[in-house]
Amino acid sequence: MSAPADAPRDTGAPAAPVLGAAGLRVAFAGRAGRGTARAVDGVDLDIGAGEIVALVGESGCGKSTLARALLGLVRPTEGRVVFRGRALGHRPRELKELRRRVQLVLQDPTGALNPRHTVYDAVAEGRRIHSGSTADEQEHVAEALARAGLRPPERFFLRYPHELSGGQRQRVAIAGALVLQPEVIVADEPVASLDASVRGEILQLLLRLRDDYGLAALVVTHDLGLAWNIADRAAVMYLGRVVETGPVEDVLSAPRHPYTRALLSVLPESGSGEPQVLAGEPPDPTRIPGGCRFHVRCPVLASGAAAAAGVAERCRGEEPGMLSGSGAAQVACHWAHAPERV
């Protein structure tokens, strides 16, 4: 039996993906004396129309790099970004369509907005880039601000970012994305820098945009609770590779990968018994272990459960394959697939 090949389950996920990664790898040349950092090391991931996908993982696992590669900001070293069924080229003209259809929302709106541009300029910028200054620009800006929940929009036109609250700034950043009427928003930790009281509002906004306008989103986060709240599908990333993916209920309520379990066990509300603190050295993308990339820290292997299931050798020596990018629940773990497991 080949390692990860789950029987694909039909999860009712939307059909044609708007944006996806196929065998995507991104490597960065290391500094002197260090090897190449394989930040993204073979990922398939599709985002369907109107679907919210959460990309979950520790910091440094490559999730932000994957997001930037999907936006064409980082060139993949291997594999490709698939946009509307076609491989994405990286010449400026080829990127232009992607840049209109796929929008980025960053973690910290204070840094993501030019401090010397008014709200109006910040929101209008995208339109000016793609359609020039048109007569109806003001209406579009007002509409985008209103859709992002800043009402009445005219009141915000001439404000500067430093005059707004954190939540309002993030709404301005989102309005700047919405003004181009995109199909997908890639949000990199969209609420991590916001006050807890404002987080809910911004998440509500993302959900409402999906419901009202069919806007798909890739939400990059280290916060499993957030993924649970807004995502349809979750992909858990470890050291540059997606190790478990599927509908969010499956992944988060019945995790199969030991890494996902460990992440969940430290949530206060998980209720799944003992919190499991991962031992061993922190993951280093310049030195990805052979075999299963998680095996050096894997609690299942350490406890002997993997040996009991007869897969310990494979954990150390055989790499579980890449998961497919579709909506099916899948896990890249020898132990989870072992038939002898009790």
Place this chain on the structure above:
Amino acid sequence: MDTASRAPAGRTAAGPPRRGRPGLHPAVRYLGGRVITALVSLLAVMVTSFFLFRVLPGDPVAALTQGRAVSVDQLEAMRRDFGLDQPLPQQFLDYCLGMLTLDFGMSYEYRVPVSELIAERIGPTLLLAGTGTVLAAMLGLALGTRAGWRRGSLMDRVDTGLALTLWSVPSFWLGLLLIVLLASGAGLFPTSGMSTPGVEGAFNVALDVAHHMVLPVATMVAVVYAQYMMIMRSSVLDEKGADYLTTARAKGLRDAAVLRRHAVPNALLPTVTLIFLNLGRVVSGVILIETVFAWPGLGSLFYSGLRVPDLPIVQALFVVFAGSVIVMNLLADLVYPLLDPRVRT
């Protein structure tokens, strides 16, 4: 709806939109604070100037009468004439009262009011120093932007290395070198002065002055452009990692436009202060260059005044030099809020 009508689509590009700021108080307080600080500095400079040059070795009367047979009575008369026979507190009082009425006294050496000398010499200095500073700033900003945006490239390393080498060269040495090579050597430029006697017609005079300016200006630019470049380079570097540049790129803005529309305007902010400070310093900064090229400006006047020491001249010039730094610093403080909305509250 009045807010909407104040934000028409096109005008936002023209510059930061004006908006009625409620309450003038903070602005007035800001302005008042800066002006008071400037006045206090100016006062300190005046006091320093008086005592500093009296500590200098050298007796003006002895220096001016050197090599001539003068009687003790004549020396006494000169002293009385200059007011040097008065007790120091009385001299200080006269000096202060004079400063307040812009009466800097009579030059010991030239026997004319110092204010006349300054008025006569300030034009050439402003011409030389202004031209040099504008060129140096433009060159430095352009090179610094390029170097910061492409940090680590060959171009960055060559430009930065060259700028720092020139920065560490003494300006008088470079000036002399240029004179030896290009003026007295190759004969391309005049060796000294600001104009050739006998040239007539406005256009010809302008051309003649420009010809005389080439070497002093080149010397000045070569030596000082590095500081503009390094400041601009580092502030472009600071902006380079900013998230809003990523946002702009992700929206489809080309790299050159990201630099032009976002990075450069923001990186210019810290540079503005430096430029204003330098505008004050250029007046004094050209002393060596004016001396080397015998340029008839304030710098060479100061140099000749120091040798005597011609106290009224050096005192007045010291206050003028320091005062221009203070005034430009004040201007920088006042201009900054116009450029950066964050300081404006």
